[in-house]
Amino acid sequence: MTRPTSRDVAHAAGVSQATVSLVLAGKWRGRVSERTATHVRETADALGYRPNLAARNLRLGSTRTALLVVPALTNEFFARVYTGAAKVAAGHGFGVVLYLSPDGTGPARDPFASARTALDGIIASSMATDALEGIRGEDQDLPLVMLDSDPTAGGASAYVNIALADGMTAVTTHLLDQGHRHFLHLASAVDSWTFDIRAAALARTLGPGTTLRTVRAPLTITDACAAMERALADHTGPATARPTAVVCDDDILAVGACKAARRLGLALPEDLSVTGFDDMALATAVEPELTTVRIPAERVGEDGMRALLAVLEGHAWTAPPLPVELVVRGSTAPPTAR
Incomplete structure (x- = not known):
């Protein structure tokens, strides 16, 4: 049988886990009412809760x-x-x-x-x-x-x-205001909430009359460059028309995208605009320097x-x-x- 935790006590008592911690550590006076403290202790006893002494010491x-x-x-x-x-x-x-x-x-x-x-x-x-x-x-x-x-x-x-969605909305709006309508999203191959938020904000910001294609790559310059070369070479029909703007999930991917564009003879930013995300040291180590989203x-x-x-x-x-x-x-x- 699984031993009840302080979170279980909080749920059963209808209070926050912080309140449970204060009561069970004897630090509730002046912060929690005596009635609530009694209720928490009774709930803990009813559940058979026993404090983890090591964890309790850690909180101290x-x-x-x-x-x-x-x-x-x-x-x-x-x-x-x-x-x-x-x-x-x-x-x-x-x-x-x-x-x-x-x-x-x-x-x-x-x-x-x-x-x-x-x-x-x-x-x-x-x-x-x-x-x-x-x-x-x-x-x-x-x-x-x-x-x-x-x-x-x-x-x-x-x-x-972090206000990630705001950042992706800002960089996408910047590109739209410049007149870009054909976009490629060079997305991270990592399955993570932080990158899902960026993708959703990009798709949400693009309106009618725009196209968006997504290509994924591992978070290395070499992998990003290879994925970008393949994507830019594959532009044989309307659905895969060569983009004028590449929106990258981070600066590492953006540097790979810039490298691929040059290998294919494209000038930056005349033929292709590229944006990053994070504002790492890499962003100003390349030429031209990257338009990106600065994260604190x-x-x-x-x-x-x-x-x-x-x-x-x-x-x-x-x-x-x-x-x-x-x-x-x-x-x-x-x-x-x-």
């Missing part, structure tokens, strides 16, 4: 260590997220351990003999909640903060998200750590998605007549 900050789980170490975005998280953590006497999920966005294995005895909590970036089951364990009591992840999936203590990656990490600290103190964390910014550079221009 006994290890003062957070685990940041990311799907890749080669992506600058996650390095900046770590920088932000570590900066806030240091100001509170915490350390952050960076852990690469060995299977990317797939299930992450427990990097310790027992994560629940070594960590105060987990921050996971651009992953699905169920991918963290192996680390959190069966009782699910270890606090979990999800970054850039589906907030409707549930299962996390707090979420920190370091701020994502900062707020992720702040959210975890709030959860550890028994407070709820709610915040609107972090704003993004369209950065227009030389890789986009009105389409030329052919």
Whole structure:
């Protein structure tokens, strides 16, 4: 039989998990009414709930260590997220351990003999909640903060998200205002909520009189270049007419798209406009420099750590998605007549 968790107690009592944590830790006075505290204790007793002592110690900050789980170490975005998280953590006497999920966005294995005895909590970036089951364990009591992840999936203590749809809407509108009507979406081959949001915003922004073709590629410059070469070479009919604008899911894909265009003898941006997403260092290392969407990656990490600290103190964390910014550079221009 599965042991009841604090989340089960919260659901049965009709209160928040933070309230349950305060009551069961004896920190409810002045924050929760005595009637509610009694109700929570009685509900816990009725369910047969027994606190996980290791997890309870973790909430008191006994290890003062957070685990940041990311799907890749080669992506600058996650390095900046770590920088932000570590900066806030240091100001509170915490350390952050960076852990690469060995299977990317797939299930992450427990990097310790027992994560629940070594960590105060987990921050996971651009992953699905169920991918963290192996680390959190069966009782699910270890606090979990999800970054850039589906907030409707549930299962996390707090979420920190980015206004991704606003970013994709802005870059698409920019291209439409320049006169582009034939679009190619160079999409990430990674099956992830963060990329689904971008694709939906792109399709939603394009109106009548436009065409859209989607091509997927792994998140490497080489793979993006190969996928783009194939897509641009295949333009034999109206349904596959050569696009005048390529919208990429991130800057890595955009650099691959630029490389493919040059190999095919296309001039940028005269023959083809290309946009990225994230505003990595790559965006200004290419010529022409990329029009892209700037994501405050370091701020994502900062707020992720702040959210975890709030959860550890028994407070709820709610915040609107972090704003993004369209950065227009030389890789986009009105389409030329052919």
